[in-house]
Amino acid sequence: MRPSVVITGIGLITPLGSGRETVWRRLLAGASGIADVTAFDTAAYPVHRGGEVKDFDPAPYFERLAPASVGRASQLAVAAARLAVADAGGVLDELAPERAGVVMGTTSGEPREIERHNDRLLAGDGAAGDGALASRYPCHVIAGAVAAELDLAGPNAMIPAACAAGNYAIGHAVDQLRAGRADVMLAGGADAFSRITYAGFARLGAIAPECCQPFDRDRKGMIPGEGAAVLVLERAARARARGARIWAEVQGYGLSCDAHHMTAAHPRGDGAVRAMRQALADAGIEPRAVSYVSAHGTGTAINDRLETTALKRVFGPRARRLPASSIKSMIGHTMGAASAIEAAVCALAIADRRVPPTINFRRPDPDCDLDCVPNEARELEVAVAMSNAYAFGGYNASVIFRRSDG
Amino acid sequence: MSQQDRVVITGCGVVTPLADEPQALFDALCAGRSALRPLTLFAAAGGGRRRAAELTDFDPRRDLGKVNVRPLDRVGRLATVAARRALAASGWTDERRAEHDVALVLGTMFGSVRTVTGFDHRALTAGPSYVKPLDFANTVINAAAGQTAIWHGLRGVSSTLAGGPTAGLQAIGYAADLVRSGRAGAVLAGGVEELCAESFLAFDRHGLLGDAANGSRSGPVPFDARRAGFALGEGAALLMVESARLAAARDAPVLAVVRGHGSAFDPRRGDDEGSAARALARAIAAALADAGLEAGDVDAVSASANGSVSGDRREALGLLAAFGDGARELPITAVKSMLGETLGAAGALQTLALVEALARGVLPGIAGLGSLDDDLPLAGARAASRRLDMARGLVTTTGFDGNVHALIVERPAP
Incomplete structure (x- = not known):
């Protein structure tokens, strides 16, 4: 039998604040982290709202590296990793550095390096090239910064799987632990707020003018966001032996590709269905065992409808009663960090027996007739939770979490 | 591990300046032929003395037919063509792929830093309303893999690995693990990178390029006493990594075992x-x-x-x-x-x-x-x-x- 892998530490840097307790409390309260964008001037854009991490000071999280030596996504990732390790109570104590590794996901890596480069070009400086594009921009520096800062010398991977990247990273990290390639893995995702991402989604007409309203009949789009989440993962036997607090077990995962369109989901949700079914098969459970779904729920007209279709295909008539909420209503779409943050939400929902709401929900949509836990958190005995994430490139990733026996 | 459970390589597809198929590429490597030539894709300080292993006459339509390749940027085209060649070489025909999903794991360092830079540049100069949605789709780092999957209908697991010069090998290892764990039966795995001004000039600023313009006497020769840096190249290589069972079932020749x-x-x-x-x-x-x-x-x-x-x-x-x-x-x-x-x-x-x-x-x-x-x-x-x-x-x-x-x-x- 393959070994169980559990989550023993959670680190969160989000538009709702930093740290597991703060973020969880505010998510359950239905708070909003959406505000007017400050990272750049949005005057030339038709929309102005975003989910930024406010007043972020990386300094307290850095001991070995200089915070300014890395870009913002790496800073967010390092901060989340530090918080996760602290949350996991001594997980790295007496562990050889080569037995601990890192897998991170991202959509854009460090796009602000490109923004800075272009700003210099347009200012008449920079035609001779910009060294930062080789040393600070390539996305693998994010996983590298986490490993260098925390002195982790084991397997290291960067998975730029766009908006499903967090789930990809968690799945890959679980495989490393099951194969015995490491004893502890830090897995998560990070993305920094970027005018490049903002311009793209604005051009697609995908950004909502005010707020994100997943599954609402009047939903007007997504809200770009930023953040980072890192989970500490280890085999259950090790976690129990050291007396660690276990948030949840990662029971299985599934990945698939639509092979249909770069930015639009498959019209019947085929790829999403395959990923969910593979995750269920990998976990060795039937759909009825799932008691909560962390929906991708971006808040765009098409995506939410297709996700509803896909959930119905997997869960049957029960899909209408199965609680499936989207925290993107509160923090926006944090890109590569999104599914990593949502994995933490699933683990906390299991441990805390409460699920966060979908806020801004006013009018039901017959095409999205799910129980999206409208507006108020709910007490719920969550034995098994599924987290779904869908991305550009047709990437789909579902991860299943369950209450750990120990 | 039994023979049947082994992970094997059954075909390769390449796009390189030296050759368009693996046998010819290997012949060129054995003959010591260098792909380095004067840069033509873009201008760099040092003028005609700057050298790189550039694909000077890459035309995706030779492989993909007279089709609209505009949705794909250069990285996407390189990956899509390499995939076409690897699928053909390994016998994973359209008919077989209709019955059995093929997975794809692609390594890349930059995705396309050129595409992302150009997209942002256009938003700044023309205004964000004038960027092109097709370009935005290609700004994500997994774009080449997504485009390749669409082109060839690869509906299995799809992933992208970064890591700089390790990415392509990590992708093959990741693919081998997918096969071992049963998550995939057959995986196209490898890597892609384009040569572009943004990355070339960035490495040059760090003084890492060892061509003549930097005063290197030997050119970029690995392990040589006189080495002074590397030369950038571009291309794509994908290997069909699959279970020995699947390969045997369709009588595919096994080129190598991934141990x-x-x-x-x-x-x-x-x-x-x-x-x-x-x-x-x-x-x-x-x-x-x-x-x-x-x-x-x-x-x-x-x-x-x-x-x-x-x-x-x-x-x-x-x-x-x-x-x-x-x-x-x-x-x-x-x-x-x-x-x-x-x-x-x-x-x-x-x-x-x-x-x-x-x-x-x-x-x-x-x-x-x-x-x-x-x-x-x-x-x-x-x-x-x-x-x-x-x-x-x-x-x-x-x-x-x-x-x-x-x-x-x-x-x-x-």
């Missing part, structure tokens, strides 16, 4: 030679353990060395740490001497070269090797190709920022 792989990280990210060498030694040890082999079972090495002053040295010290004195005589090749540093594609090209070497009993030389660096314990390095009976080979990749990955391939039993 195992291992990953490690140097937390000092190259600042400390000892730490870097130990990281590579750990990755090699992990690959050997994964394969159930010992250091003495390795007959040849396909190295990551590219002519970098410090990078080549770190790799040599890592090999010494892994193999002890055995490293001194270990036959070793470094195809970046001919293909340049192709970053995300490099690990796959190194693997492909080794797979062919095992099959043909010939190890390519290190083109241009004049005087081996006395400090490096690598007497097994030669300028010319040589006949050599090899059962197993090791591929090593070392990144710029601490990433290291190793993988072991084996000649199939006759």
